[in-house]
Amino acid sequence: MESEFSDGGVTDQAVETVVRRFVSQLADDTGMHILSVPVRRAPRQKPVYHLVFGTRAQHGLWAFGDSTAQATEAWWATLEERTIEQEPGTLFPVTQVERPSLETIKTKALVEIELYLELLLRDYPSFKVVDHTIRVFGSYYGQVRETLVRQAIKNMHRDGRTSSDGVGRRIRELIVVRPQAETARRSGIPS
DSSP states (O other): OOHHHHTTSSSSHHHHHHHHHHHHHHHHTSSEEEEEEEEETTTTSOOOOEEEEEEEEHHHHHHHHHHHHHHHHHHHHHHHHHHHHSSTOOOOTTTHHOOOOOOHHHHHHHHHHHHHHHHHHHSSSSGGGGGHHHHHHEEEEEEESHHHOOOOOOOOHHHOOOOOOSSSSSSGOOEEEEOHHHHHHHHHHOO
16 A cells, blocks of 8 residues: 555545555455445545445445435535535525536436346346345445435336336335336247
């Protein structure tokens, strides 16, 4: 690790390399799924620290990702209030410019989640979403709530891309199934 800092000091790239190596080594040593989430004071700022999470269960990954997304939403919801308290008299708080549109993020994430669910259906005739947490959420893992997975399944059902309707008590327990005609075709059963 010393060599990471010897050339240019503490650079963003050096820190990322150290975090990535730490997470990889910890995963190898423990046999666990290890994730690192950068924690920032504001968007586009350097991380203050990395929250490292480890679990041996897919359910743990699912719960951690959803909790992280929920905490981020709550943080953004109160950020403008906190900024105004800290800087009274500011006409346009910087948070109005920096704050990402949650709806924009959700729209982009929904497209990606649907894509990854379809890719999983190419590999498996059916699967439980919790068994493929990281693949289901893709690059939006920890950024969007699990409710978006239910919406993605409902959209896919509406469009005939899955036989699953997205209805069920626990989202993580939902099973996504290839469309009936597709399943029959692949198994040689006439539809």
